[in-house]
Each structure stands twice: as structure tokens, then as C-alpha cells.
Amino acid sequence: MGSKAPSLQDPKTDAARATKERDFLNHLEAYLAKRDGVDKLLKICRYASKIALASSVLPETLPLSRRLKSFESSVGVTRKAFRLGKFVQDLNALRNASVDSNQELFLSIIAYGGEGLYYFIEQFVWLAKAGLIDSRHSSSLQKISACTEFIGYFGSVALKIMDLKKIAEEEARVKSRIEIATLRSEGCNKEALEMRKLELKRLMKKLSIVQDFADGLMALADTRDGKGALTNPLLLASAGLLSALISTHKNWLSC
Template sequence: MPEKEADVLDKTVTFLAKRDGIDKVLKITRYVSKLLLATSYKDSKSETAVRLKDFESSIGVSRKAYRLGKFLADINSLRKSNAAPHLYWLEIIANGGEGCYYFLEQLTWLIKAGMLDKRYQHRVSKLSAWSEMLGYMGNIILSSLFIRASMAREQALQLDLDTRKKHDEECLPEESVLRAQLLQLRSKRIMKSLALVQDLSDSTLALNDITDGQGMLAHPVWLATAGLISAAISVHKNWPG
């Protein structure tokens, strides 16, 4: 019998079998809770509000546990990078900052779990936030450069296709290849654009941690919305094709 095509349940099982899948579901749940606390339960001291606050806090600790060893992926990415020399330093900033962030998050988890002295918590949290911001800045620049280069390449391919059509050239095999390349470039650019939006959203949260909630973008509703935007994009990126 032919193999049955994967349905929503199959894809959900595959998604939740991954560490990133669980992490993103927890991220959505956490920022939905934050949004409720900033709107429906704002200034509320009801039992529901207290429980929701405790629930949101526990999810934050749980997500840090899921990042155990995740910094190794950034080290591996740098080790296997084949980027051009003028872009490699940006990859060092992006992957290095993200790797330091994930490593420090392990220490934060151990502090919150009671294994390390809590007097180090503020210092580690600050270093973690700065490392996170550094990684986002590197990724934002890399994504912007990729999008610009992709748009230029897409325009060149589209011009080639329009020229062939204008002159009624019978080059169907070549035209088919050019159209496939154009679609592939557009797909990659869209995903890179989503990654850019995600990094901008997450950098807002990191900036809030750096400034201890004193910045211009520190409104709880905006922060919760930024977290939800980032989480939704992460789910889209990690969802089985």
C-alpha cells in the first residue's frame, strides 16, 4: 500500500519530538500568559492572577532547562562555516553571541534551581542579555545582507525571463530552470525576512533585560506581543514541511 501522507497530527507529533518544538510551545504559552497579565489581569491580585504569574515564571525556568548544551550548535556552526572572509567575522559575532547566551542560560537555570548561589543571578543575567543582543545584531546584519543580495539576484533572473519572453525565444528547458531558481530564491528570502523580524522582536526583549525594564519599549503589552511574534515565527520555521 502507498505510504499515507503526513497529516496535522503526524506533523504535530514530529514537531513536539524536537527540543525546539517543545521550547517554542512553551514560549507561546509564556507570552500568552504575560499578555493576559498585562491586560485582563492588570493590577489584579486575584488567585487566578497569582497562579498565572507563578505559571509564567515556572515556564521561564523550564525553557532554560531545555537549552542545556544548545551552545554547542553555535560552536559547530562556526566550525563548519564556509562563509566568505568578509562575512565570517559577522558569523563569529552572531554565533558567538548566541552561543555565549545559551551557555550563560544554563548557569541562570542552575541558579534558579538552587544549585548555584543566587548572589550571582543579576550578574549572569546581565551578561546573558548582552550576549543575546550581540548575537541578534550579528544575525540582523547577516539577514539584511542576504535579503539585499537575493533581491538583486531575483531582479536579474526576472529580467532574463522577461527578455526571453519578449523575444519569443524557444528555450523552455532553460526557462524552466530559471523559474525554479527564482522561486527558490524568493522562498529563501521570505524565510530570511521572517528570521529578521524574529531577531528584531527578540532584541526588544533582550534590550528590556539589559535596561532592567526602564527602556522606551518596556511596556508589558508590547513585550508580550514581541515575544508572541517571535514564537509564532519559530513555530513556522520548525514546523515539518
């Protein structure tokens, strides 16, 4: 007789399935299946290369330095190809945004509208760099793209600061319930779990704000053609790498 098939309710089977789902390679496969996952890995490669070039670790006369410059430039163009159609994501985010006031509605339009317009224009920047559109338009398109990106980050940071205030209010309510349960000698496992989730949510929101500031700094430098204060190549490359690491961490957790 054949072996008995495991029951659908078999706890050992469920545990094995859960372990398999948490397996690193399965997690990595899910991460790399996402457009943003590959894009952020390319972003890490690009800005790590920029840091190596800006820090003068490699003399410009070395062949490796020239190859690294070519690699960084190629990765930059490749990343733009990953943004094809990405503006639709912002259109849907704006359409589905849950707002409680006119101020939130205005900031949502600024944040999602600015970022959506940035991704839309970036498609034409890619076409110019790929050779389909006359390269004479590349510089003006990039400047317009950087301006819309910077405006989008301004709105995004403002929205996230408002979200932090809402999280703080929610944490205060949960703490109040925990204190009441403690006084009554009642269990508060549910509230404790909810508090941990809120703390993680607050941490991720703060990291998102740091990321927006880093990306906003680079966008501001692009609007000024890399001239003026806060446009040091090493500073901008470091900001880019910081942004890439934060977004990679967020995307990894969301898989």
C-alpha cells in the same frame, strides 16, 4: 494463494506513502520530537500569559491571576532547561560558516559567538533558578546573558540583511534567464520553480529579521532591568509572542 505484495515501484504505494508523510499528526510528531519545537510552544504559552497579565485583563487579586504568574515563571525556568548544551549548535554553525569576506567573518563571530555565549551562560542561570547555584548570582548572570544575547542579535540581523542582498541578486539572474527563454519561446518551468523558491527564501529571511528585532528588544530591556524607553511590559510580551509565532512557523516548515 496470498495477495501479491506491492511493487517497490508501484505509484499507488508511493503516493500513499507520500500522503502519510504529509499527514498532520505525523508532521506534529516530527515537530514535537525536536527540542526547538517544544521550546517554541512553551514560549507561546509564556508570552501569551505575560500579555494577559500585562493587559490587566485579570485583576491581580484573583486566584487565577496568581496562578498565571506562577505558571509563567515556571515555564520560563523550564525553557532554560531546554537550552542545555545548545551553545554547541552555535559553535558548529560558526565553524561551518561559509563566508565571502572579512566583514562576513566578523559578523559571523558576533552573531554565532554572541548567541553561543548567551546559551552557555543560560545554563548557569537555570542552575541558579533551580537552586543548585546560590541565587545571589542569578541577577548578574542574567544581565551578562542578556548583553551577549543582544550582541548576537546585532550580528545576526546584519548577516541576514547581507543574505537578502544576495537573494535579490540571484532573483535578478533568474529573471534574466526567464526573459531570455520567453523571447526564444522556450519553456522556463525550471526557472519559475527556482524563482518561487527564492521568493519563499526571501520571505523567511525577512521574518527572521523581524524575529531578531523582537528578541533583541527584549534582550535590551533585560540589560536595563526593564527601565527606560521601550520597556513597557505589554510591548515586550507582544514582541515575545510575535517572535515565538515566527519561530514556530519556521520550525514547522523545516520538519
